[in-house]
Amino acid sequence: MVSFSSLVSAVSLFIACLAPSALADNPINPSFPYGSSKPWITPSLFDNTGNSAIVDEWTFGQLQNRNTALSVLQNHWNTWITEQDFIDIANAGLNHVRIPIGYWAFEVGPGEPYISGQLPYLQKAVGWARNHGIKVIVDLHGAPGSQNGFDNSGHRVSFPQWHSNSTNVARTDAIIKQIASLFINDQDVVSVIAPLNEHVHFHPCCEAFR
Numbered sequence: 196m197v198s199f200s201s202l203v204s205a206v207s208l209f210i211a212c213l214a215p216s217a218l219a220d221n222p223i224n225p226s227f228p229y230g231s232s233k234p235w236i237t238p239s240l241f242d243n244t245g246n247s248a249i250v251d252e253w254t255f256g257q258l259q260n261r262n263t264a265l266s267v268l269q270n271h272w273n274t275w276i277t278e279q280d281f282i283d284i285a286n287a288g289l290n291h292v293r294i295p296i297g298y299w300a301f302e303v304g305p306g307e308p309y310i311s312g313q314l315p316y317l318q319k320a321v322g323w324a325r326n327h328g329i330k331v332i333v334d335l336h337g338a339p340g341s342q343n344g345f346d347n348s349g350h351r352v353s354f355p356q357w358h359s360n361s362t363n364v365a366r367t368d369a370i371i372k373q374i375a376s377l378f379i380n381d382q383d384v385v386s387v388i389a390p391l392n393e394h395v396h397f398h399p400c401c402e403a404f405r
């Protein structure tokens with residue numbers, strides 16, 4: 196179905212959501228393959244590098260030629276999701292999509308190998324959503340230091356350091372404000388900002404509580 200650009204392994208998830216009013220007013224077309232497959236979790240972008248150490252966007256930017264990485268990402272952003280996906284979603288009777296985005300679309304700190312360039316695509320997707328009567332949930336899916344250590348936070352790590360590092364929290368706060376101001380005039384479409392996906396509690400000494 197859909198994936199936008201930056202995360203989850205491949206560059207932003209993109210998840211269609213069903214609101215109760217859709218159920219009441221506009222039944223879901225059973226042919227829509229929602230729940231039957233999760234292509235947005237298919238890490239083809241990473242697998243295609245042929246380097247098994249590339250598992251997330253951090254390593255995607257770190258462990259290969261930067262120009263190659265950038266051009267592969269740009270091709271992905273230009274082709275993975277199109278306006279037709281929004282048409283299909285609307286025709287299926289769905290009325291919201293969640294579009295995840297990584298913090299590195301907004302700023303990249305020193306030593307961080309992330310590649311930016313996602314924002315214009317997010318803005319384009321908001322326009323497509325408007326064209327087809329769909330609302331968008333903009334979801335900050337990866338925060339500095341990683342808020343959960345999952346590949347879909349952008350950086351798979353054993354000991355995520357978002358929560359224990361006040362610089363990371365301050366950066367995140369500033370990014371959430373940037374998201375809010377970016378879409379201040381799009382409130383007819385961007386109905387929700389999800390400030391941080393799946394922040395997970397980690398005990399400082401040892402195992403993650405997941």
Ligand SMILES: *[C@@H]1O[C@H](CO)[C@@H](O)[C@H](O)[C@H]1NC(C)=O
Pocket residue numbers: 304339340360361362363366
């Ligand atoms: C906190 O995170 C920042 C990146 O946001 C990093 O530069 C800094 O070294 C980290 N501080 C500690 C104590 O790990």
